[in-house]
Amino acid sequence: MDTWIEETLPMVFLAVLDGTVTAFVLALIALGLSLVFGVMRIVNVSHGEFFMLGAVFSWFAYHWTADSVWGFVLALLIAPVIVGFIAVFSERFILRKVEYNPESTIVATIGILYIIQQLTLMGFGPEARPVEAPIYFRVSFPWFGYSGYKLLVAVMSGLCLCGIWLLLKRTKLGLYMRATQQDYEIATTFGVPTKKIYASVFALGGGLAALAGVLVVPIRQADHLMGLEPLLLSFIVVIIGGLGSIRGTIIAAFLIGISDGIISVFYEPTLAKMLATLFVVMILIIKPSGLFGENYQ
Amino acid sequence: MLIIDRISSSYDQVRVLSDISMNIKEGEVLGLLGRNGAGKSTLLKSIMGLIKIDEGTIRLDDVVLSKKLAHEIPECGIGYIPQGRRLFPQLTVEENLKMGLYTRNSNNDVLDWALSLFPVLKTRLKQKSGTLSGGEQQMLATARALCLKPRYILMDEPSEGLMPKLIETIFDIVEKLKSENVSVLLVEQKIEGTLRISDRIVFIENGTLKEETTPEQLNDNPEPLEKYVGVKSQKDAGSQSFK
Ligand SMILES: Nc1ncnc2c1ncn2[C@@H]1O[C@H](COP(=O)(O)OP(=O)(O)OP(=O)(O)O)[C@@H](O)[C@H]1O
Ligand SMILES: [Mg+2]
Numbered sequence: 001m002d003t004w005i006e007e008t009l010p011m012v013f014l015a016v017l018d019g020t021v022t023a024f025v026l027a028l029i030a031l032g033l034s035l036v037f038g039v040m041r042i043v044n045v046s047h048g049e050f051f052m053l054g055a056v057f058s059w060f061a062y063h064w065t066a067d068s069v070w071g072f073v074l075a076l077l078i079a080p081v082i083v084g085f086i087a088v089f090s091e092r093f094i095l096r097k098v099e100y101n102p103e104s105t106i107v108a109t110i111g112i113l114y115i116i117q118q119l120t121l122m123g124f125g126p127e128a129r130p131v132e133a134p135i136y137f138r139v140s141f142p143w144f145g146y147s148g149y150k151l152l153v154a155v156m157s158g159l160c161l162c163g164i165w166l167l168l169k170r171t172k173l174g175l176y177m178r179a180t181q182q183d184y185e186i187a188t189t190f191g192v193p194t195k196k197i198y199a200s201v202f203a204l205g206g207g208l209a210a211l212a213g214v215l216v217v218p219i220r221q222a223d224h225l226m227g228l229e230p231l232l233l234s235f236i237v238v239i240i241g242g243l244g245s246i247r248g249t250i251i252a253a254f255l256i257g258i259s260d261g262i263i264s265v266f267y268e269p270t271l272a273k274m275l276a277t278l279f280v281v282m283i284l285i286i287k288p289s290g291l292f293g294e295n296y297q
Numbered sequence: 298m299l300i301i302d303r304i305s306s307s308y309d310q311v312r313v314l315s316d317i318s319m320n321i322k323e324g325e326v327l328g329l330l331g332r333n334g335a336g337k338s339t340l341l342k343s344i345m346g347l348i349k350i351d352e353g354t355i356r357l358d359d360v361v362l363s364k365k366l367a368h369e370i371p372e373c374g375i376g377y378i379p380q381g382r383r384l385f386p387q388l389t390v391e392e393n394l395k396m397g398l399y400t401r402n403s404n405n406d407v408l409d410w411a412l413s414l415f416p417v418l419k420t421r422l423k424q425k426s427g428t429l430s431g432g433e434q435q436m437l438a439t440a441r442a443l444c445l446k447p448r449y450i451l452m453d454e455p456s457e458g459l460m461p462k463l464i465e466t467i468f469d470i471v472e473k474l475k476s477e478n479v480s481v482l483l484v485e486q487k488i489e490g491t492l493r494i495s496d497r498i499v500f501i502e503n504g505t506l507k508e509e510t511t512p513e514q515l516n517d518n519p520e521p522l523e524k525y526v527g528v529k530s531q532k533d534a535g536s537q538s539f540k
Contacts, residue, residue, distance in 0.1 A: 175388070178388060182387055186383045188368045189367070189370075190396045193368045194368065
C-alpha cells in the first residue's frame with residue numbers, strides 16, 4: 001500500500017502540473033474564441049490557424065535572429081501584431097462582406113482556414129520544425145525535475161489572462177466590447193463604432209491565439225496542421241464554459257486541461273479527448289447554455 | 298431644430314413609414330401618438346440611424362443626420378430611450394451610466410445631475426442592471442440617456458410598466474428637461490399625461506402622419522383622439538391611463 005502511494009503520488013503531481021500548464025495555454029486560446037463568439041456572434045473555425053501562425057512566425061524569428069532568446073522575444077512582440085493585422089484584414093474583407101451572418105461566417109472562416117493553411121504549406125513546407133526554448137533550467141521537485149520553460153509558459157499565460165481581464169473590466173474599449181456583446185444596436189446609440197469594435201475583438205482573438213502559439217512551440221514543434229487540436233479543444237472549453245462567458249471559459253479550460261493531464265498520464269491521451277467530448281455532449285443535453293452560460297436578452 | 302423631411306423606412310422591403318414630415322423645435326415637447334404597430338418606434342429608430350431610411354432626409358439644424366453613420370448621431374447630442382429599456386443587463390448600473398457619459402465626453406457634473414433626478418440609483422451603482430426592478434430599470438434607461446447631455450431626447454414609452462407615482466416622476470423630468478431647453482420627442486400610451494406636458498401632438502397611423510395639433514385644440518375637439526388612439530376624450534384618456 002505504501003509503495004503504491006509512493007509510486008502514484010509523484011505521477012499525480014506530474015499530471016496536475018502538466019495539466020495546469022496545458023490549462024493556462026488553453027485558456028488563452030479559448031478566450032480568444034469565446035470573445036469573438038460572444039461579441040460578434042460568429043464561430044471562428046480559423047481560430048486554430050492563428051495559433052499555428054504564431055508558432056510558425058516563432059520559427060522564422062528563431063532562424064532570422066539565430067538566437068533562441070532574441071527570437072523568442074521578437075516572436076512574442078511581433079507575431080500577435082502580424083496575426084492581429086491578418087485578422088483585421090479578413091474581418092474587413094470577408095466577414096463584413098457577409099454581414100456577420102452566422103451560417104455564412106462558418107463557411108467563410110473555413111475558407112480562411114484553408115487559405116492560411118495552404119499558404120503556410122507553400123512558404124514553410126510540410127515538415128514539422130523545432131524551435132529552441134529561450135531558457136533551459138529544471139525546477140527540481142522531491143521526485144523529479146520539471147521543465148522551467150513550461151512553468152514560464154504558465155506564468156506568462158496567466159499574466160496575459162490578467163491583462164485581458166483588466167482590459168475588459170477597466171478600460172473604455174473593454175466596456176465598449178462588453179456593451180456591444182450585450183446589445184450592439186443600443187451600443188451604437190451611445191456612439192460606439194460597433195464595426196471597429198468587431199475588428200478589434202477579432203484582432204484580439206487572433207492575437208491571443210498567436211501568442212499561445214509562440215509560447216507553445218518550444219514544447220512541441222511548428223507545422224502547418226497544428227491548429228486543429230487547439231481549435232477542437234477550445235470549442236470544447238467554450239461550450240462547457242458557456243458561450244460568451246469569460247469566467248466560464250477560464251474555469252472550463254482548467255477543468256479540461258487538468259483532467260486531460262491526469263487521464264493522459266494514467267491512461268492515454270485519446271481517452272482524455274474522448275471523455276472531454278462525451279462531457280460536451282452531456283452538457284449540451286443537460287445545460288445547453290454551458291456551465292456559466294449567460295443568457296442575454 | 299430637428300427636421301424630419303419626407304422620410305420613408307422599411308423592414309426587408311416591407312414599407313413601414315411613408316412620407317413622414319415633422320419637426321421638433323428647441324425646448325419643445327412633441328407628443329407622438331398612434332396605435333400599436335403604427336410605426337412610432339420605427340420613426341425613432343430611423344432618427345437614430347438604426348434603420349436606413351429609403352427616402353427623405355433628417356437634419357439637425359444644418360447637419361444632415363441621415364447621411365451619418367449610426368454611431369455618429371448620438372454624438373450630435375441626440376439621446377435615445379428605447380422601448381423596453383434595453384439596458385446592458387450584465388453591466389453594472391455605473392457602467393450603464395458610463396456608456397452615456399462617454400458618448401460626448403460628459404463630465405461628472407452631468408452624472409451627478411442625472412443621479413440627482415433618480416436618487417435610488419445612487420445606492421445601486423455596483424449592482425448588475427439586469428437584476429434591478431422594472432421601475433429601477435426604466436429610471437436607469439432614462440438616466441443613461443441623460444448622461445450624454447442631450448439637446449434632443451427621444452423617449453419610446455418611458456412609462457411602460459411603471460406605477461402611477463413613477464409615471465408622474467418621468468413626466469416631471471420631461472418638464473424639467475424642457476425648462477432646461479432640452480427638446481423631447483415623446484412616444485406614449487399614457488395619453489392624459491402626454492397631453493398635459495406636450496406643446497404639440499402628432500398622430501400617426503399605418504406609417505403616415507395623420508394630424509398635427511396641440512393639446513388645447515384637442516381639448517376643444519377630441520375627435521382625433523378617438524380616431525387615432527381610440528379614446529373618447531381627455532377625461533377618458535385619464536381614466537384609461539391610470540387604471
Ligand atoms: N424588426 C422588424 N422587422 C419587421 N417588421 C417590423 C420590425 N419591427 C417592427 N416591424 C413592423 O413595423 C410596424 C411598426 O412597428 P413599430 O414597432 O414601429 O410600431 P409602434 O408604433 O412602436 O407600436 P407599439 O405601440 O406596439 O410599440 C409593425 O407592423 C411591425 O410589425
Ligand atoms: Mg413601439
